[in-house]
Amino acid sequence: MFQAIDNARHIVLIAHINPDADSLGSASAMYTHLLRLEKKITLFCVTERINPHLAFLPWFDKIRHQFPAKADLAISFDCGAYARLGVEVACPMVNVDHHKSNENYGDVNVIDISAISTTQVLFDAFKREGITINPKMATALYAGLLDDSHSFLSPKTDARTFKMAEELTLAKADTSECADALFHRHSLAALRLKGMMFERMQLLFEARVVVHLVSAQMMAQSGAREVDCEAALEESMGLPHAVFALMLRENRDGTIKGSLRSTxxxxVEQIAKRFGGGGHSHAAGFDVENRPLAELCEEVLNIIKEEFI
Known part of the structure; x- marks a missing residue:
């Protein structure tokens, strides 16, 4: 990766569609490093309505939504599937990720499925190269670590996770700002949607399976963003008997976003793959077109019933 960076003059850093703190945090950390190398940089994300809670990340105001006409190198972050880039990339590409389902679409693939976040993959790469991590980089890397570890509550959290957190804290990461922005700030619209979701939530198979169906009407009535659905989904897994949670959300373009969680x-990655998606063993997702919400829900639940319940 770093040899490709050295040889390039204009580098595009790609955060995936509807980016989270891991994708955008990784891109932000790399942006800081490339500035020190005096490279020409474009920070790109095709999504125009990015979660405003991520505005604390360094260089958030530098995000562009048009891919440049000319570039020597593109680097994607936390994007397991090429389609999730949201753009056709003609120049050579480095693919940095931690998803087991990654399609290895890059000319260079830097994949570590044992890492809890893509920022951890990048952090390790920086360390191997002897690259100094300054406070801006530390904050960006810590944000991805905190978000993907679900504030260190994920089953994948281990000593390596805490060691990275320690080193980034010593590098002056703004840990309190990361925690506040990612977990403590809520819009009124998001709280309205959460109330709707919990009111309509279904508990099936002796309360072991939680189902959330989020209609386009619910999104419109609440005024919430797509990302606001995730909080209720995650909280559902805290129910006493819950081992599986499914959320299906109608998008404005008529597609349906499926999100899966398990213990x-x-x-759940194996389920997501059946619908063209991917992710991790305990957190995965997929997108489908032209399917009624109830029909798709029944299909997913039949798979769960036949194979897991």
Whole structure:
């Protein structure tokens, strides 16, 4: 990766569609490093309505939504599938990720499926190269670590996770700002949507399976953003008997976003793959077109019933 960077003059850093703190944090950290190398940089994300809670990340105001006409190199972050880039990339590409389902679409693929976040993959790469991590980089890297570890509550959290957190704290990461922005700030619209979701939530199979169906009407009535659905989904897994949670959300363009969460031996990535998606064993997702919400829900629940319940 770093040899490709050295040889390039104009580098595009790509955060995936509807970026989270891991994708955008990784891109932000790399942006800081490339500035020190005096490279020409474009920070790109095709999504125009990015979650405003991520505005604390360094260089958020530098994000562009048009891919440049000319570039020597593109680097994607936290994007397991080429389609999630949201753009056709003609120049050579480095693919930095931690998803087991990654399609290895890059000319260079820097993949570590043992890492809890893509920022951890990048952090390790920086360390191997002897690259100094300054406070801006530390904050960006810590944000991705905190978000993907679900504030260090993920089953994948281990000593390596805490060691990275320690080193970034010593590098003067703004840990309190990361925690506040990612977990403590809520819009009124998001709280309205959460109330709707919990009111309509279904508990099936002796309350082991939680189902959230989020209609386009619910999104419009609440005024919430797509990302606001995730909080209720995550909280659902805290129910006493819950081992699996499914959320299906109608998008404005008529597609449906599916999000899956699980505990124990239930590998939701295998379910997501059936619908063209991917992710991790305990957190995965997919997108489908031209399917009624109730019909798709029944299909997913039949898979769960036949294979896991």
């Amino acid at each position: 124990g031996d239930i590998d």
